[in-house]
Amino acid sequence: MNSRDQLTGAMADLLWERGYAATSPRDVMARAGVGQGSMYHHFSGKHELAIEALSAVTAEMAGESSPLEGEGSPLERMKRYLSSPRPGTRGCRVGRMTQDPQVVRDPELITIVADAFDTMLGRWEQAITEAVAAGELPASIVPGELARTLAAVVQGGYVLARAKGEQGPMDAAIRGAVALLDAAHSAVATDH
Amino acid sequence: MNSRDQLTGAMADLLWERGYAATSPRDVMARAGVGQGSMYHHFSGKHELAIEALSAVTAEMAGESSPLEGEGSPLERMKRYLSSPRPGTRGCRVGRMTQDPQVVRDPELITIVADAFDTMLGRWEQAITEAVAAGELPASIVPGELARTLAAVVQGGYVLARAKGEQGPMDAAIRGAVALLDAAHSAVATDH
Incomplete structure (x- = not known):
């Protein structure tokens, strides 16, 4: 998995475990094992990351x-x-x-x-x-x-x-x- | 309303509007218009306050x-x-x-x-x-x-x-x- 997918997967997990409000960009980076440089290279922030994570979850469900x-x-x-x-x-x-x-x-x-x-x-x-x-x-x-x-x-x-x-x-x-x-x-x- | 009821009511509203994780004791005090002395006189913290707020909401529903x-x-x-x-x-x-x-x-x-x-x-x-x-x-x-x-x-x-x-x-x-x-x-x- 590349760092983008790692970040998206970590965000999906944290949305699920903690909810949106309780998840910080720092939490996502720690879970993904990815640094700040990589995070802000791929995503403008938590909102954009959530859009991508939630889209991935729903696309997977729709495809089943x-x-x-x-x-x-x-x-x-x-x-x-x-x-x-x-x-x-x-x-x-x-x-x-x-x-x-x-x-x-x-x-x-x-x-x-x-x-x-x-x-x-x-x-x-x-x-x-x-x-x-x-x-x-x-x-x-x-x-x-x-x-x-x-x-x-x-x-x-x-x-x-x-x-x-x-x-x-x-x-x-x-x-x-x-x-x-x-x-x-x-x-x-x-x-x- | 006394300060205890004001704190309970504020916690019930914030649980509803923001959820438990996103609500801090400071938020509850600000919403209730009650100071820290009064807050910690009545409640040991957010957890005890949430128990009382949620109990009040469910008791009201059960009574309807x-x-x-x-x-x-x-x-x-x-x-x-x-x-x-x-x-x-x-x-x-x-x-x-x-x-x-x-x-x-x-x-x-x-x-x-x-x-x-x-x-x-x-x-x-x-x-x-x-x-x-x-x-x-x-x-x-x-x-x-x-x-x-x-x-x-x-x-x-x-x-x-x-x-x-x-x-x-x-x-x-x-x-x-x-x-x-x-x-x-x-x-x-x-x-x-």
């Missing part, structure tokens, strides 16, 4: 293949994505940023977060639209709304798991969502 | 009457509680704390947060248990799981709203959850 777009019927893919392993007490690297007051007030940083959510919500909406079209979910479901509901279950699951310091609340929130989807599915199945 | 325990059938109460006004971009004072790395690592602070969530989840679970018993939701619903799902929708709604800086994602997440509950309800209604 999502079960929402994989094999199986739309409802099966939705349930598989919900049920994929998520370490609840670690939290979401992107979602966490929305609770960092300095990040939310920074138009450039929060736009990176918003764009990452939009990508994920677009995948949800597509799968839900297909599930309704296939008669797996009732026509009363509005895909753009349910997309936000199910993304919120995951994000809120992290909040509940971190409050307790346990994985249990995340898993329970997911199982409850899957059970509701199954119940909604059986409502269509009965109508037919 | 919840639509979950009000009038109407259990499912009506659940839907009314979900749909009650929530300024999404402001976020939840308690939920926010789970994303503050220093708070999560502090056993005393995170316990206050966990207890507040337990109170709220207990109310959810009670209402859902009643809804299943009344035949408003299918018997396949596990109250302790759905309680966490619906609490997560609210907490995740804040995350999505703050990412976009808009109320829309919170309202959409709530409407999607209400539509799923209605679909699950119609599944039981059809069975009968």
